[in-house]
Amino acid sequence: EAGVAQSPRYKIIEKRQSVAFWCNPISGHATLYWYQQILGQGPKLLIQFQNNGVVDDSQLPKDRFSAERLKGVDSTLKIQPAKLEDSAVYLCASSLGSLNTEAFFGQGTRLTVV
């Protein structure tokens, strides 16, 4: 079974620039999560999709972050404009359904804002 795919693996941008991350979840997984993991900290949930609908985006800084999940499959997370404090690893995860079960994580995208 293929895992959660994320791209790019690394990205370096200047502050105030924009950036986008892509995630392809495991086939058949209805739930998709985006997490922000700052160095030395635990993953912080940014947004959760159930199929192509948003079920929780309470921690998403909506003035600069946006996310979408087209056709309930792939998802993109965008930051515009980026700030220095956005430097982190952005992890995408997926799980089978709405029942709370194992979340499968991708390797993440390491973003450095300079």
Next chain:
Amino acid sequence: QQQVKQSPQSLIVQKGGISIINCAYENTAFDYFPWYQQFPGKGPALLIAIRPDVSEKKEGRFTISFNKSAKQFSLHIMDSQPGDSATYFCAAAGTYKYIFGTGTRLKVLA
């Protein structure tokens, strides 16, 4: 209400020793309590998980102890090995919530 508090922040254990990591949650609506293991440069991977209808679950050298009344759960790693050196995260999940603890960096000395 949505926090999951994890301790200790870091832990050093001799090979063959027992590693113990603790977590506490606040929201009684959580009904799934997994532990994830993360190696550098990798995403977290599920190690073991428990639901609140049982007080203990064991898989090989890994055991979760769950205390529903105290809203606490812990991970015990028996016979710790250098290959167990990683960062461990507890999590608590409920309807439309999947919240992680702050992590424990475990180092097992050979």
